[in-house]
Amino acid sequence: MSAEHSRLDARLARVRAVLADEGLDALALAPSDNLRHSTGFSPLADERFCALLLTADAEALVVPELNADQAAAALPEIEQLRFKDQDGPTAALQAALAKLDGGSVASIAVDPEMRADALLALRDCAPDVRLVSAAPVMRRLRETKQADEIEAIRRAAAVADRAMAAAVGACRPGVSENDVAAAVLAAFRAAGADEPWVSVCSGPNGAFPHHEHSERVLRDGEPIVVDLGARLGDYHSDMTRMVHLGEPSARYREVHEIVERASQAALRAATVGATCGDVDRAARDVISDAGYGERFLHRTGHGLGLSLHEAPWIMAGDEHVLGDGAVFSIEPGIYLPDEFGVRLEEIVVLTPSGAQIVSGLDRAVAVVAT
Numbered sequence: 001m002s003a004e005h006s007r008l009d010a011r012l013a014r015v016r017a018v019l020a021d022e023g024l025d026a027l028a029l030a031p032s033d034n035l036r037h038s039t040g041f042s043p044l045a046d047e048r049f050c051a052l053l054l055t056a057d058a059e060a061l062v063v064p065e066l067n068a069d070q071a072a073a074a075l076p077e078i079e080q081l082r083f084k085d086q087d088g089p090t091a092a093l094q095a096a097l098a099k100l101d102g103g104s105v106a107s108i109a110v111d112p113e114m115r116a117d118a119l120l121a122l123r124d125c126a127p128d129v130r131l132v133s134a135a136p137v138m139r140r141l142r143e144t145k146q147a148d149e150i151e152a153i154r155r156a157a158a159v160a161d162r163a164m165a166a167a168v169g170a171c172r173p174g175v176s177e178n179d180v181a182a183a184v185l186a187a188f189r190a191a192g193a194d195e196p197w198v199s200v201c202s203g204p205n206g207a208f209p210h211h212e213h214s215e216r217v218l219r220d221g222e223p224i225v226v227d228l229g230a231r232l233g234d235y236h237s238d239m240t241r242m243v244h245l246g247e248p249s250a251r252y253r254e255v256h257e258i259v260e261r262a263s264q265a266a267l268r269a270a271t272v273g274a275t276c277g278d279v280d281r282a283a284r285d286v287i288s289d290a291g292y293g294e295r296f297l298h299r300t301g302h303g304l305g306l307s308l309h310e311a312p313w314i315m316a317g318d319e320h321v322l323g324d325g326a327v328f329s330i331e332p333g334i335y336l337p338d339e340f341g342v343r344l345e346e347i348v349v350l351t352p353s354g355a356q357i358v359s360g361l362d363r364a365v366a367v368v369a370t
């Protein structure tokens, strides 16, 4: 048995253990980070039906012929049921279902990232089977990161730190948000990262948490929110820092300091056994007590791993308990319309001794002399 083979066996054994514990008979995963997490591989996701079907003692991949050889090379142990474009997936899917269950599957947990057309095809082939979301199953599998995953996340974070340094270096009066973004994307690509993205929000654009970047020219005296990330190997990075052209105003300093205190409060609250809601509340209370509660427009954070956004969700009222090995963002912000915004974002790894920040950069505003 090859090392890769035993690794796949170990992954599938974990999936089966959680599936059984959730009282489910079968799992159907589409091309997605859920499939990547379960097998180490995911074919290209497109309009063609593709799914791994798995029960307690069997599995089969229903796969379009054009992706089948690649999937077979990556997952030689998994039996395939192939179909041609002109035939459609129905016969292959029916054969897979018959093979797996022998008529005994009562419920299938379905990948929440499966396309609706694929889900409808599955329902049509298994009209008497109860289809439920696999989100709780996948959350249990993915939320607690293994040591090799945490190492990969730390490597991705180190590259993000370099990209942030490139952003700070590119910020000066007269350049556009797009120019700063280009410097960041180039830094990520030079470091071998894939799918780089960046949000450069200068001056009043900082009041929009999801502004990307534009031709707007940076001006002396303005703060700039820089949020960036990329995928290095299979794992993502995500961080936000503040840059300021020239000396910040007293008002800017005041707002930045509130967001910093909110970050610190959430970092302290992020302990094994705390709920997601506890961490959110710690940040939100600081901002609300300072009078800006209405201007903190979003949840405090999100999990990060194979996906940029995944469980846990660090938001008000979420009673989910955080465990050792959870990885998530803490990113409080204050958004002041027509003025500016301030957001500071750390990715942390939860350990028995508290939250460890993966970035090596401090959260002080980077003041660029003008």
Ligand code: ZN
Residues within 6 Å of the ligand: 238, 239, 302, 329, 331, 345
């Ligand atoms: Zn984030």
Ligand code: ZN
Residues within 6 Å of the ligand: 227, 228, 238, 239, 240, 345
């Ligand atoms: Zn971010």
